[in-house]
Amino acid sequence: MIINSISVKNNNCLKNYYGAKNSFSPAFGINQSDNDVFCRNADNLKPRIHTLISQYFNNFLYKISELKGKFIQDGNREYICRNEYQVDKGIEYKKYSCINKSSENNINVISIDRKQNPDISIKPVIASDYIHSRDTVQNIMMREKGIAGINGSFFNQKTGTPLGLLKINNEILTGPVYNRCAFGINDDGYLIDRTDFIGKLKSAGEEIEITTVNQPRISDSDVILYDSNWKNTKPKLKGDKFKYIVIENNIIKNITNDESIIPDNGYVITAPVSYTDKFSIGDRVDLSYSLPGKWENMENIISAGPHLVKNGEVYNDAKEEKLYSLSAKNPRTAIGYTNDGVLKLVTVEGREGKNLGVSLDELAQIMRDLECIEAINLDGGSSSSMCIKNHEINYNDNVKSDDVNNALIIKV
Numbered sequence: 006m007i008i009n010s011i012s013v014k015n016n017n018c019l020k021n022y023y024g025a026k027n028s029f030s031p032a033f034g035i036n037q038s039d040n041d042v043f044c045r046n047a048d049n050l051k052p053r054i055h056t057l058i059s060q061y062f063n064n065f066l067y068k069i070s071e072l073k074g075k076f077i078q079d080g081n082r083e084y085i086c087r088n089e090y091q092v093d094k095g096i097e098y099k100k101y102s103c104i105n106k107s108s109e110n111n112i113n114v115i116s117i118d119r120k121q122n123p124d125i126s127i128k129p130v131i132a133s134d135y136i137h138s139r140d141t142v143q144n145i146m147m148r149e150k151g152i153a154g155i156n157g158s159f160f161n162q163k164t165g166t167p168l169g170l171l172k173i174n175n176e177i178l179t180g181p182v183y184n185r186c187a188f189g190i191n192d193d194g195y196l197i198d199r200t201d202f203i204g205k206l207k208s209a210g211e212e213i214e215i216t217t218v219n220q221p222r223i224s225d226s227d228v229i230l231y232d233s234n235w236k237n238t239k240p241k242l243k244g245d246k247f248k249y250i251v252i253e254n255n256i257i258k259n260i261t262n263d264e265s266i267i268p269d270n271g272y273v274i275t276a277p278v279s280y281t282d283k284f285s286i287g288d289r290v291d292l293s294y295s296l297p298g299k300w301e302n303m304e305n306i307i308s309a310g311p312h313l314v315k316n317g318e319v320y321n322d323a324k325e326e327k328l329y330s331l332s333a334k335n336p337r338t339a340i341g342y343t344n345d346g347v348l349k350l351v352t353v354e355g356r357e358g359k360n361l362g363v364s365l366d367e368l369a370q371i372m373r374d375l376e377c378i379e380a381i382n383l384d385g386g387s388s389s390s391m392c393i394k395n396h397e398i399n400y401n402d403n404v405k406s407d408d409v410n411n412a413l414i415i416k417v
Contacts (some may be wrong), residue, residue, distance in 0.1 A: 022169040079107050084112075084374065090221065092393055093152055093417050095122030100398075103371065108330065110363055113391045113399050114375060115153055115350040117415065126416040127190055127348065128175055128305040130159050132165070132409070135236045136178055136219065139165040139408035143389040143397050151414040155350045156338050156390045157307045157383055160410035161221070167410045168220070169308030170200050170296075178234050180204075180217030185310040185326045185382050188340055189303030195304055195342045197379040200325075204294030206250075206274060208257070211283040213276065215294055222247075228276040230294070231267055239264040240275050248281040250274040257288045307383075307413060313369035314341055314380035321369050331382070333370070334361040336399075340413070341372045341380025349375050350413065352391040352399045384409065 024111070051134070083104045090098040101112040107128070119125050130149055132140035146154040159168040170181040172189075181200045182185075189196035204215025206228075216227040219235050231240045240261065242249070251259040253271035260281055267273050272292070274281075295301060311323040311331075323331060336355035342348050351372065355362025363371065365382060372380035391399045392405035397406065 014213045029354065052197065082370070082374065087111075090393070093122070093125075094120060095125055096153065096417070097416065098153075098398075108206075108360060110360060111354040111399070113352045113354070115391065115393070115415070117348040117350070118346070119348075120346060122417065125416050126318035127413060129171060129307040129411050130414045131167070131171075131173070131178070136167060136171075136234050136410070137165050137236070139410055141397075141406065141408055142412045143395065145390045145409075145412045146392050146414055147395055149414050149416065151416045153350070153393045153415040154391070154412045155340070155383070156388050156409045157404065157411040157413050158309050159384050165408075166219070166221075167411050169310075170202075170306055171308065171411065172296070172303065172306040173305050177218055177294070179219045180230075180294075181308060182217065182220055182223065183327050185308055185328070186312040186322070187300075187306050187310075188381050189300060189353060190305045191303050194346060195348060195379075196299060197341070197381050198299070199312070200300060200306075200308060201297050202294065203297050204228075204292075206290055206292050208288040208290040210283055213280045215274075215292075218294065222275070226277060228274060228280055228315045230272055230274055230292070232272040233267060233269070237269055239266060240273060242275060242391055246278055247275055248278055250276065250281055252290055252292075253297060255289055255291070257284055257286050257290060260284065260286060278313060307411065309381060309383045311365065311382055312380075313339060313365070313382055314372050314377045317344075317373075317378040319366075319373050321365050323365055331365055331385075334364050334367075335386045336362045337365075337368045337385040338383040338389045338391075339368055339372055339380055339384060341375070341377030343376045344378050347376075349380075350376055350415075351375065352389050354389075354399050356387075357400065 025066055040236060048287060085102045087100045087102055092098050095118045097116045101114065103110045103112050132138040132145055137249045142154050142156050158171060160166060167179050168182055169185055170187050171179045177265050181202050184200050186198065187200045202217060206213050206215060213228055218230045220229060222229060245262060249261050249265045250257060250266045251273055253268040259265065265273055283303055310326040311321055314320055334355065337353040339351045353363050353368065368382060387407040388409050390397055
């Protein structure tokens with residue numbers, strides 16, 4: 006079932022009050038008889054309108070188009086469109102109030118239709134020229150001269166390093182963690198699904214499997230590749246049961262327990278001693294890694310999780326993706342796409358009075374109500390941020406959002 010909205014026709018009262026040139030409409034969640042009462046006493050409208058403007062448009066004033074929503078599905082949720090704004094050709098912003106029996110949540114939605122505008126570009130961007138970095142979505146967007154953006158993947162709060170698969174312009178910057186769900190983009194469309202990774206290091210008849218790229222060690226059996234994207238930061242080992250294999254120009258230069266800088270023309274492998282003992286200094290090696298199957302042709306990929314909508318049905322696989330601490334109500338960011346290829350970028354505001362945000366199950370239902378056939382949760386909480394034309398438009402804790410490692414940036 007989709008969100009179905011109709012406009013309230015009688016807006017003469019507001020036109021008379023604010024002037025005919027203003028395009029205000031007097032729905033505000035009231036019915037026609039209520040509107041007639043307010044029209045007879047127009048002064049009652051002024052503080053109400055000013056409150057809405059102050060709450061929703063501190064940075065800039067959008068054209069407000071008030072729409073009266075219908076109850077959907079089981080009658081527990083009502084969506085009211087509080088305002089809408091045409092960002093550019095093929096890019097539309099709307100702000101909804103989602104009202105249910107226990108709460109009201111503000112939802113920001115950017116809809117992107119690349120069929121209407123083939124010049125639209127969507128891709129993840131990191132905060133600086135190396136992966137251990139953080140900045141606001143607003144600053145990232147301004148630097149990239151983007152028209153809109155939302156925050157992206159999870160990241161290490163201490164180092165700023167992205168946690169999970171991040172591929173930009175066909176280059177894998179970081180590999181998967183637990184093969185969690187990801188969002189992929191290419192010229193032909195989008196993909197949301199669990200990820201996979203295949204990597205091998207071969208030498209003199211020996212071969213070991215690479216677990217991931219530029220990620221923290223999760224299991225003692227992990228074999229992790231650290232390349233030039235890790236820059237000069239030394240990968241850390243945990244105990245003497247692991248070693249570094251230092252490789253430069255496809256030749257093993259060292260196998261050691263000592264912390265090692267990544268060579269300019271090479272990389273470092275960290276692995277259990279049982280694996281590193283298969284190789285010797287001076288060996289020539291062959292490294293290969295890729296994202297198999299349907300992920301191979303995705304030029305840009307950003308990972309987070311869990312999967313929220315799958316094959317048109319509400320679907321939350323947080324346990325399978327080992328995302329155990331995300332169930333509470335929080336501000337949220339999500340992305341999904343409809344059956345006709347319209348991309349939906351969504352933030353749900355929270356931590357404001359009694360409005361804490363939404364749970365993952367509630368977020369999944371919101372994405373389905375927005376007609377998404379596939380959807381994924383991105384980083385949330387204080388990281389949740391949506392910006393349009395250099396302005397942050399969602400409000401959590403009544404303060405600006407935290408710095409993040411990366412953002413999805415829209416350019417035209």
